Amino acid sequence: MLDLINIDKYYHQGTPDEMALFKNFNLNIPDGEFLCIIGSNGSGKTSLLNAICGDIPIDAGKILLDGEDITKKKNYERYKTIGRVFQDPKAGTCPSMSILENLSIAENKGRRFDLGRGVNHSNIDYYRSLLAPLGLGLENKLNVKVDSLSGGQRQALALLVATMVPLKLLILDEHTAALDPKTQAITMNLTGQIVDEKNMTAVMVTHNLRHALEYGSRIIMFHEGNVILDKSGAEKDALVLEDVVNVFNEISIEYGN
Secondary structure (H helix, E strand, O other), X not given: OEEEEEEEEEEOOOOOOOEEEEEEEEEEEOOOOEEEXXXXXXXXXXXXXXXXXXXXXXXXXXXXXXXXXOOOOOHHHHOOOEEEEOOOXXXXXXXXXXXXXXXXXXXXXXXXXOXXXXXXXXXXXXXXXXXXXXXXXXXXXXXXXXXXXXXXXXXXXXXXXXXXXXXXXXXXXXXXXXXXXXXXXXXXXXXXXXXXXXXXXXXXEOOOHHHHHHOXXXXXXXXXXXXXXXXXXXXXXXXXXXXXXXXXXXHHHHOOO
């Protein structure tokens, strides 16, 4: 479970440009929930993810992960139990290493390293079994360096790398935004499959409203650091694209866009 309690986040604090993005903000994400977050640019979506992962500090409040207060923890400490897939396909993997090496490193996340071999060749068949269902031919390219892969291939690999070991939380940071429509569909199908099979708690930020409606168990919309739409279960299932677009349009009219 992830709890954000009474969160404050200011930008340019103490200057004439001071802005309070989050003010006494609260959010609860139960175990096993797949939360989709949508909203306009500058609404606070990415700042929320960065605060959860420790990439930006908060000015007040607490962040609890499975009851543990991680508010003061460094980002590298949080990433021991949090996986993150970024918008940029070049992030999340090591480009100068092979697919085999990337998967081997990911499988050893959180373990102590010694002077033994970094790659366990006995796991090659297992790695191939993970890659084959993608339909991208990666199972036959285990010794190929990651920087020679296409953007879609790298993003699919990044998703596998991020979820090789058990996690408390999976963060999906617009992870299909840079992909073509076909590869978006492949990546989202893989995302849904991994989250469901491993019963993961996941938070996905996306600008693709269809993905937000088709995937996940809950959807929220952000506007200026506030949640203005929150639907889960049957209420989310009943939503149609026009409902969400209408909320966007109401905001645009209200703020003169």
